[in-house]
Amino acid sequence: MEIQFDTYYNFEEIVARIKWLAQQNPQILEIIEIGKSHEGYSVPLVVITNKNTGAHREKPAFWLDGNIHSIEITSSAMVLYFIHRCSMEYGSDSFLTELIDNNTFYCLPCINPDGMMRALAAKPAFYRSGVRKYGEDGNYLYVEDIDGDGRILQMRIEDPTGDWKISPLDSRFMIKRAPTDRESEGPFYRLFAEGLVPEYDGETIPQIFPHQLDFNRNFPIKWRPEGEQQGAGDFGGSEIEVQNVIRFIAKHPNIFAAITYHTYSRVFIRAYSDRPDSEMHTSDLWMFEDLEEIARNTTQYPTVSGYHDFKYHPKEIISGAFDDWAYEHRGIFTFTVELWDLPTAAGISEKNDQKNFIGWFRKHPTTDDNKILQFVLDNAPHTLAEWREFDHPQLGKVEIGGLEHLFSWRNPPQHLLEDELRPHFDCVMQMASLAPKLEFYQQTVTPLDDHLYKIEVILHNSGYFSTYVSHQAKNMQIVKPIYVDLTLPAGAQLISGKKRVDIGQLEGRSNKNSMTYYHSPTDNRKKIEWIVRIADDDNITVTAKSCKAGSIECSLHLRQNT
Ligand SMILES: [Zn+2]
Structure with a gap:
């Protein structure tokens, strides 16, 4: 496929x-x-x-x-x-x-x-998130393809008090009217997304339907x-x-x-x-x-x-x-x-360099708009459309054209x-790769006496993050302690130690300083000891479970030295 x-x-x-x-x-x-x-x-x-x-x-x-x-x-x-x-x-x-x-x-x-x-429908409509009916309808604009060309462009209506004007560089591209632009310097326009206004009251130009679910x-x-x-x-x-x-x-x-x-x-x-x-x-x-x-x-x-x-x-x-x-x-x-990001793709680097992500939308120089136009012409000319008159079912005579938002502003052009x-x-x-990783560091079996064994297991976290990862996870009690369980075969007897040991948490490399003289404590390790009585040539199993650092298991074979 x-x-x-x-x-x-x-x-x-x-x-x-x-x-x-x-x-x-x-x-x-x-x-x-x-x-x-x-x-x-x-x-x-x-x-x-x-x-x-x-x-x-x-x-x-x-x-x-x-x-x-x-x-x-x-x-x-x-x-x-x-x-x-x-x-x-x-x-x-x-x-x-x-x-x-x-x-x-x-x-x-x-x-x-x-x-x-x-x-992405053949006749697209734009929702913020969900499509479930939410909030009261009213005199609002619903963004959708209304002329059946399969895409959602812009709508404009000429208006001497409008806040948009035609770019002198390309008649399809609209730019903001400057605060000092006089009415005689028009034409000026109201600019909208292409869409319907089912409850248009005949005079108020609506805004986009505000009652859309935002998940x-x-x-x-x-x-x-x-x-x-x-x-x-x-x-x-x-x-x-x-x-x-x-x-x-x-x-x-x-x-x-x-x-x-x-x-x-x-x-x-x-x-x-x-x-x-x-x-x-x-x-x-x-x-x-x-x-x-x-x-x-x-x-x-x-x-x-x-x-x-x-x-x-x-x-x-x-x-x-x-x-x-x-x-x-x-x-x-x-x-x-x-x-x-269309502006930064178009070479307007100050916006993100100065972390002016939102402020830029409110105000930016016209030269930025020119850069965006040039980028669109070079990279996504198919997203720019000539303005065509359209008989809008509610608003009457409008023009549809301009920029296709979906593949310019909202998403990169396909290529x-x-x-x-x-x-x-x-x-x-x-x-x-910074994930914590619970591992067996060392396992030692020492025969003590007839059928008696000392078992020492050292666990460590070989990852960067601690096994609890964040203090927030620990404080919210999302992470449980690391439990180490010893499983004995039938007939075996635990002489000292607990079958289940709570070893708390293990640090990783993330809490260590960077100074070259700094010490590096082994706070990522813990040792557990058991003494068991068991038949020769039998196996025991040790499992360790960490909520975020993984679960591991090992089998130890017990045999007296001969
Ligand atoms: Zn989003």
Whole structure:
């Protein structure tokens, strides 16, 4: 089956491809249905791990998801790209193979099939997230293809008080009217997304329907109702698509890190959304910084906290978002990754260099618009359309044309998609390589007396993160202590030690300083001792289970020295 990344697949096409990949790679891929969408689509999650080296739940896991927002289709392409690369390179790339042997990747290409299918329909319609009826209809604009050309362009209406004008460089491209532009310098226009206004009152030009569900405000973390935050749903976790995600993650405490993909801005965003970094556990903040360094090095994207650098309004915070929920309630190091950015692709580097992600939208020089136009002409000329008159069923005479948002602003033009995705594969792999890893460091059996043996087992964490990964996970009691169990054959007798030993947690390399004279304590190891009475030539089994660092088992053969 053809799987390419110079095109966008809709949900059904993605499902066909992951099923095919799972059939081709049964040793490392498995599909689990995590629930249904509002309209009844089965929502598949791809589990990637080498099944021969242990079950997926018994390994540290990385979560990836996409398309919580309907039209951010680059995000599901990213998750499919990740699954595809794993399938193709397992067994040949040693770094990747080792990661898939030792870890699990939970990959959810599309949280929200209903909205995504609308975005890529033959007659598309754009929803923020879900399509469930929510909020009162009214004099609003519903974004959809109204002239039947299969795409959603812009609508404009000439208006002397309008705030848009035609670019002198290209008549299809609209630019902002300057504050000092006089009416006589027109024509000026009102600019809208292509769409319908079913309840048009005949005079007020509507805004886009505000009562659309936004699943990324519906997570049960400091959830706020409609009056405080639009689209947040009826209550925290009210939406079935969100429930699918939180139920799965709550049942899989082995998840230690997560990325939820969105578009656009080219930025990694992490918790908190609602308060400063100074309120985060300091060690957790340092761990986030380690991951952010990987993100910057592999993708060249900047990294920010939502609160400090990615607020839609300087005095407003968002809540009910996946990344806050996953970190605060589950202790998972989580990033919201905004893939793609038309302005930076067009060479407007100051925007991201100065972390002016949102402020730029409010105000930027016209020269920036010219750069964007040039980029579109060079890279995506098919997304620019001539303005044509159209008899709008509610608004009367309008013009439709301008820029196709879906493959310019919101997602990269098709032929640039793979370039955008590629660095993020390496980013995830490098982040995953920081996982904790529980191992047997040493096992010693000493015969003491007739049928009496001393057993010493040293466990260690050979990973970078501690076995609890984040202090938040420990504080929220998501991680249980590491339990070491001794299993004896029938007739054997435990003389000293406990059958189940709680060894707490093991540190990793992440808590060590970088000074060259600094000491490196072995706080990643613990020793357990037992004395057993047992028949010669018998075996005992030692198992160790860590919530996030994996489960391991070894068998020891007991024999007297002769
Ligand atoms: Zn989004």
